Amino acid sequence: MSPNSTSARPDPVRKIHDDLPPARPPGPPAGLRTLVVGAGSAGTALVRDLGRTPAFGLTPVGVLDDDPAKAGRAIGGVPLLGPLTDLTELAVRHRAQVVALAIPGLPAGRVRTLATAAAAAGAAVRYLPSFLSALRREVVGSDMRGLDVNRLIGRHEVHVVSSDIRTVIEGRRVLVTGAGGSIGSELCRQVNAFGPSELYMLDHDESNLHRLQLEIWGEALLTDHSLVIADIRDRPRIQQIFRDLKPEVVFHAAAHKHLPLLERHPSEAVKSNVLGTDHLVEAALATGAERFVLISTDKAADPTSVLGASKRLAELIVQANARDARGLGTGVFSAVRFGNVLGSRGSLLSVLAEQMRSGGPVTVTHPDVTRFFMTIEEAVGLVLEAGRMARGGEVFVLDMGDPVRIVDLVHNFAAQVQLGAEEVEIRYTGLRAGEKLNEALFSEGEVRLPTEHARIYATAVDPAAPAGTCPEDLAGGLTGLYEAAAGNCDAEVLRRLAGLLPGYRAPQEAPVPALSSPYPDGF
Incomplete structure (x- = not known):
């Protein structure tokens, strides 16, 4: 089968699940x-x-x-x-x-x-x-x-996706990295509805790809060329994939994202979130991709954690290469930030559900901790809309309303599953290293710019911001960072992160000591 052939693939929009009665008319459910x-x-x-x-x-x-x-x-x-x-x-x-x-x-x-x-x-x-x-x-x-999700997040759910997305998806080869994750799989589902000529779903976990193919097409024979097993850390493999598949639109969702784990393992954060993004951007430039959209996080705004710092560097890589792409008249590179997602694997809502179901206490870090929340559909709608609106170099941010106190969300959730406030035991665990009491969507050195969409903003560097907001020698600084991460020298990784991002301060607690050798005795 040629890479551009679609004849053997079931039509994902018209095909219904094999286990539904054959008497039902073909086509997607109306509701x-x-x-x-x-x-x-x-x-x-x-x-x-x-x-x-x-x-x-x-x-x-x-x-x-x-x-x-x-x-x-x-x-x-x-x-x-x-x-x-x-x-x-x-x-x-x-x-x-x-x-x-x-x-x-x-x-x-x-x-x-x-x-x-x-x-x-x-x-x-x-x-x-x-x-x-x-x-x-x-x-x-x-x-x-x-x-009622509106009660949970304290605002009306925002649906930002529009039919105009079809202009950048239909008939094009689209690659989604991290396709097996919550955001990646929802991206695949929504992108698929806009008629790409090919949808390539990349993940390093074959079980996730199997599940995703079953969800989208109702069958999962694992013989389709649309499934791509790869690790974004592997530069030759990524280059090979881009040479062979030549994706025209790339949505980059693959990342390590659990903040406490990355505080303990900063080298791993750099390898995936920074170096992996570098590999993808480099390959997209080399093969002439039309659009590249990085999925980022609100933790990249004035980062205080390894997660936030690594994602901010990923944004800077995209922005730096966007300038090069404009100079060459090639692709459009942009990023999009959003806050916590309800409904994703490991999200607050799923954790709350499991804790309440098991009868144990609900754990919250601090009585006054707040976060921005959105549904997974909103998050993906924002990513798609950003891909359409981008002109190159933007970091888009959704107007997510006011931040929500986690304690209030817990009580709202409990009430909606018929659990009284007196039945909910909350145990406060304290803020962990790198965590903020209150998140921000924009850094102090950024200004908020309106876009053509009323609920989406873009960022720009404030001319009055202190020097060093964006490092002049980004490429040189990244080389040293990658070398430290390759050697699993966590202390050096933290030092170099602080050097690249002057506003970031490494945590006071020492990371887990690195192995003296990548291969312990006996291997």
């Missing part, structure tokens, strides 16, 4: 993909109602029930997928956007367990008011109540 929990009279009536009333905006794609006698049956033409204990797994597998709890009279503890299991999969939760059971009347779709 949000919904799992209905409960195959009794309430669940059956709900499936019927939602199917008859598209205005509810929910399309059942599966039903869950614990009754073994119902296994393998279809409820109103919708397949029964498995027991309630498999809710999280099935919600992920079937890309459920909503989980509807349709068992009136279910004990509150069971409701909480199911609601947190659904939230852990990134699905919104709808449940039937308990009074329905007492009234014993027939359920209708309008009786559903939901997990």
